[in-house]
Amino acid sequence: MDRSWMSALRTSKEYEDGVEEFIEFTKKNAYDKSGKWIWHSERGTVPLVDEEEVVGGFNDRMHDMIHDVGLGFSTQSHINDSLQSDAEIALYPGCSTYTRLTAVLKLFNLKATNGWTDKSFTELLQLLGDMLLADNVLPNSVYEAKKILSQMGMGYEKIHVCPNDYILYKEEYADLNKCPKCRSSRYKVKKHKDSSDDGDANETTKGQPLKVLWYLPIIPRFKGLFANATEAKKMTWHVDEKISDGKYLRHPADSLQWKKIDEMYPEFGSEPRNLRLGLCTDGINPYNTHYxxxxxxxxxxxxxxxxxxxxxxxxxxxxxxxxxxxxxxxxxxxxxxxxxxxxxxxxxxxxxxxxxxxxxxxxxxxxxxxxxxxxxxxxxxxxxxxxxxxxxxxxxxxxxxxxxxxxxxxxxxxxxxxxxxxxxxxxxxxxxxxxxxxxxxxxxxxxxxxxxxxxxxxxxxxxxxxxxxxxxVRLCGPVYLIWMYPFERFMKVLKGYSKNPYRREASIVERYVAEEAIDFCKGYLSGVEAQA
Incomplete structure (x- = not known):
């Protein structure tokens, strides 16, 4: 089915015709015999792509992946064009097995699976580049390889923050230079001598922001979970596979709080793919205690x-x-x-x-x-x-x-x-x-x-x-699924991403987004299991 209409203007005839064609296609193909919708990467009787479609010598879903990147994660057309080019160009002249993109993805999968360091991976890329034909397009460093994959990243936003954490400089505060609560400056203040004739006057200019929040939007990441067949199956495990006998607590779905939400919002609770987020806190005492x-x-x-x-x-x-x-x-x-x-x-x-x-x-x-x-x-x-x-x-x-x-x-x-x-x-x-x-x-x-x-x-x-x-436990289910310890341990992993002591947050976010993109891409490669 042609999906180019999704990128067209919503007021155009192309978009209108595409919607009508999609509705007709849905009526004929979208549901399996049990009446279940199967086109969100859940495995069903209808294949998500033509099994005969081969990209770069693989039975891989490269076109699907690039399409999903374009819909959910990237808003810049030149990024999609670059990805499409990397997905089509042969690794070296005459190669019918690997494209530049699939080669990088396969190699990065080995790196992640075996825990190779960036240094050792760079040395491997350089060695493979020497072994291949002279006109090969294999990247020669981790940095160059990540530039290819970072185009599939789900992105982040940099939001200026009050140094005392009172406000975020966005929406009604976006144009302010001082916090309306504590009057702290938004930027580092630079003073230098004026270029006037007396040379004594000082001029104050804005420098870098004093504090920055690196925000990773959550909606594209939800889309990424459902785009991966393995993760999509996990998202509905509590409905499709969990044993419900009323005696044992196996999952938050067995808890009183989950059931209360189902009662309060029955339409929301009836859809197994709907997501419920838990608030993870530390150091707060929400109990009526004597101290x-x-x-x-x-x-x-x-x-x-x-x-x-x-x-x-x-x-x-x-x-x-x-x-x-x-x-x-x-x-x-x-x-x-x-x-x-x-x-x-x-x-x-x-x-x-x-x-x-x-x-x-x-x-x-x-x-x-x-x-x-x-x-x-x-x-x-x-x-x-x-x-x-x-x-x-x-x-x-x-x-x-x-x-x-x-x-x-x-x-x-x-x-x-x-x-x-x-x-x-x-x-x-x-x-x-x-x-x-x-x-x-x-x-x-x-x-x-x-x-x-x-x-x-x-x-x-x-x-x-x-x-x-x-x-x-009675209210929320098994404690190990809702407490803070797994997240505190993951913070150690994130701290390990920090290689630049002067830009710690930047190095952590950049590496995390790169790893996130790699993990997303692996879901579209045949013979490669996505990392859990």
Whole structure:
């Protein structure tokens, strides 16, 4: 089917005729026997391209790829023309197997699969160039190869930002030179001597922006996911393949929050290809919790976990090992989404560290608990002695703990580089909803036991989070699919892209977009699996 009409003006006859032709084509071919639409790269009974179509000696979808680049990612015609040229020009005169574009894509696939460095890949390109005929068009460096693929990139936008993060300089603020909130300048200010006769006057000119946001538009990336058959299949896994028995949580689709959205927006929920985005945050406490501000450690800590225990639990009656008093309070009522929003609408972020030192022990003395661990003056008040705590390790104990952690094995994206302590057969990503109550109570007990031995400074918001994890599972599904750790680990990958210390954000974004383009292109090559 001819698709050139898609690029025509919408008021033209060519566009009108193309729409009518497409509608007729859809009525005849768009659905399989089950009534399912199959033309968003989902695999169906109708092939997406003619199986006899061969590009550069391959049964590859080069024309489809360039068409999709033109529709979704690139708005400049010369880029499409350049891609088309690279897709048609032979790698060397007489070559019927590879074009310049397919050769670069295949080689980059090997680079990504085997983890080759840019330096080694450049050396390989230079060696292959010497081996081929003299008139070959193979790039001779990683830089030149990426220039070819970067044309398929989904792009980014550079948006100027207030140095204090009050506004983005776009829309109604696009023409301003100062932030209307804090009056900070948008640009670096350069002063130089005026060229007038006196030579004393100074002239101020605008320099580079003080702060820039590198924005990667999300819509083209969604289109890229659906353009790849493998990824498109994953996007509807929760409808097509997931087991739904009502007892186990396997996916966020089993959670209460997902089902609530389906009820609120039934038309949206009935389409399996519709996307739902989760907000990933870190360092925010959206819970109705009791906190204590440490005077010496200058930290906000969260104690009093006995409130979450059963009314007659024996820990509630203990005094000395906790704060010196029995616990009669009850767990706070969970907040609604509206109440959480009102609490976090204006947030001040405070950073700090937790260590067992003199300030931690002074906080214990200030609170009047665990007298044995209070600082003790010795040698006539010249030295301060700190009694060893239960969590203070000897060198042998530290070695034993490190050896244990080195051998831990956990689910993917749970943590970094911990192996072999837990057998894979013992791990289960499917959650039995009937065991959640028991798991929740066990978490309360563990936190109370930690309070018996660790200083208050240990109980920051991340430790207190254990109280709320089970409720989070009930509402949102398995935690490993929605928490921050996988994204924090991916930040390490992005930091590795930074090769220019003076342009860190630029080097990260440029390399990420290049890798993104490579991954997108591989979905159109036969015999090449796209990277997950």
């Amino acid at each position: 204590h501000q440490l005077k010496h450690g200058r930290k906000t800590v969260y104690l009093g976990h006995r409130r979450f225990l059963d009314r007659f639990h024996p820990y509630r009656r203990l005094k000395k090992v906790f704060n010196g008093t029995p616990e009669h309070g009850l767990a706070p009522k969970p907040l609604t989404g509206e109440e959480v929003y009102r609490k976090v609408e204006r947030i001040d972020v405070v950073f700090g560290k937790t260590k067992d030192g003199i300030n931690v022990r002074l906080d214990l003395a200030e609170m009047g608990i665990r007298e044995r661990l209070h600082p003790q003056l010795r040698e006539g008040g010249k030295r301060v002695y700190l009694e060893l705590a239960a969590h203070t390790f000897s060198k042998a104990e530290k070695t034993s703990l490190c050896r244990c952690l080195h051998n831990v094995k956990v689910p993917q994206s749970y943590s970094s580089n911990m192996k072999k302590l837990v057998l894979m057969d013992d791990l289960n990503k499917v959650i039995d909803t009937e065991k959640l109550d028991e798991l929740e109570k066990e978490g309360y007990v563990i936190l109370c036991q930690l309070e018996m031995y660790f200083p208050p400074a240990f109980f920051d918001i991340m430790v207190h989070l254990i109280v709320h994890l089970v409720r989070e």
